[in-house]
Amino acid sequence: MAHLKHRHAALGRGACESRTRCIVARAAATFDPANVVKGIFKSSNGAPAAHGADVAKRVISDESKYVLHTYARAPVVISHGKGAKMWDVEGKEYIDMAAGIAVNALGHSDAQWFAALAEQAQQLAHTSNLYHTQPQVELAKRLVENSFADKAFFCNTGTEANEGAIKFARKWARVQAGVDPYDANAVAPYELVSFTSCFHGRTMGALALTYKEQYKTPFYPMMPGHRLAEYNNLDSAAAVIEKGKTAAVFVEPVQGEGGITPSKLAFLKGLRELCDEAGALLVFDEVQCGLGRTGKLWGHQLYGVEPDMMTLAKPLAGGLPIGAVLLKQHVADVMNPGDHGSTFAGNPLVCHVACTVFDIIQNPTFLTSVEQKGHRLREGLKRTMGNNPHVKEVRGVGLLVGVQLDMMAGPVVDAARDMGVLAITAGKGDVIRLVPPLVVTDAEIDKCCEVLGTAISKVAP
Ligand SMILES: Cc1ncc(COP(=O)(O)O)c(C=O)c1O
Secondary structure, eight states: OHHHHHHHHHTTOOSSOSHHHHHHHHHHHTOOHHHHHHTTTOOTTOOOOOOHHHHHHHHHHHHHHHSOOOOOOOSOOEEEEEBTEEEETTOOEEEESSHHHHTOTTOBSOHHHHHHHHHHHTTOOOOOTTSOOHHHHHHHHHHHHTSSOSEEEEESSHHHHHHHHHHHHHHHHHHHTTSOTTOTTOOOOOEEEEETTOOOOSSHHHHHHOOOHHHHGGGOSOOSOEEEEOTTOHHHHHHHOOTTTEEEEEEOSEESTTTSEEOOHHHHHHHHHHHHHHTOEEEEEOTTTTTTTTSSSSGGGGTTOOOSEEEEOTTTTBTBOOEEEEEOHHHHTTOOTTSSOOSSTTOHHHHHHHHHHHHHHTSHHHHHHHHHHHHHHHHHHHHHHTTSTTEEEEEEETTEEEEEESSOSHHHHHHHHHTTEEOEEETTTTEEEEOOOTTOOHHHHHHHHHHHHHHHHHHOO
């Protein structure tokens, strides 16, 4: 909470001067999510809360009636969490190895996260980007001073971060080509390259880059100018990265959704060279692998290759919606006021919480612990699952771990959930993906390994 104290001092408020502030600090120190949840399912007339099973039934049936069916949800109604544990409304306990798809980096109901949220919420939540606010600048400063970048742009999700990077790349290429970027008839490089098995999001620009055809076909036509190359194959990349045509190359240093596949060192290094030769930008999508998940602050630090832009999102505000694009100055220089924007982006509430999350994660001791826990998880999975004939490989870096099967992973994930471990799938549905909160404990990791070992031997002995 160093930066909270710092902010108080900077604002001349001294140490916690208002009574409300002290109450918030005390509440954070004694916060127990179980106490909160006790109040959630009370009926409006004050009668005793419905039984958990009835609540679950009602929520699932109302969801089917009122919520658009774009997700095949697991039949579980989660009510609260603490650290890497979550509980459903029936009181069943789970180890959360999914972390809201690699989002809840500090786990659930972290006391410092909650204190930052409460402190900012009672001061200022949103202003739009028409005015300056201190938390947005504080966060940008942290991101820039701890990365390759010179500027930060804020948005709200991972797909929006990629959408922003696409626009920045397209305009950069027009400026580089020496044309007036506001001339509708101007011709300049505009092609964007991405790779097999990549995932960059589901809005129309990011979707065009995303690999899986089934995500795209129902919404044809796609944004023009996309070129696909084979992941980890430099010859294939060289065939589509062309001077005068390519504006940017998008790549995940470690593919997440595609199956937890790290890039090869020669591939990322080669991409950097190909982009430099072609006068194109190299964009790293670190929405899933960035901010500590690999045991490095940024995934690309595993490789020593720097991009021109990097997109971030999932863990940055520990569960609040946020996205960001980090840019080198030469890219930032082409953008003018009015070229891009978002109403909610970078609001003080989200940014203040993100500062707290960043300060905790960037600590070298914290990052080392992620690396060690990742090692423990992979070794544990090899021990408990490695002898099963359907397990082909346990792979990944840090706490971004995948178990490659020669069958669909869904039934194993379902069996593990019944036994109290929440995991997700990736790849072609044949990978068990484990992306727990970065604060998961050794005991929770060991239990997860035991449960997954039992789950696979039950489903596919
Ligand atoms: C690498 C990568 N990029 C982009 C996205 C899209 O992020 P969001 O779902 O926040 O739009 C994801 C989401 O899984 C991702 O893993």
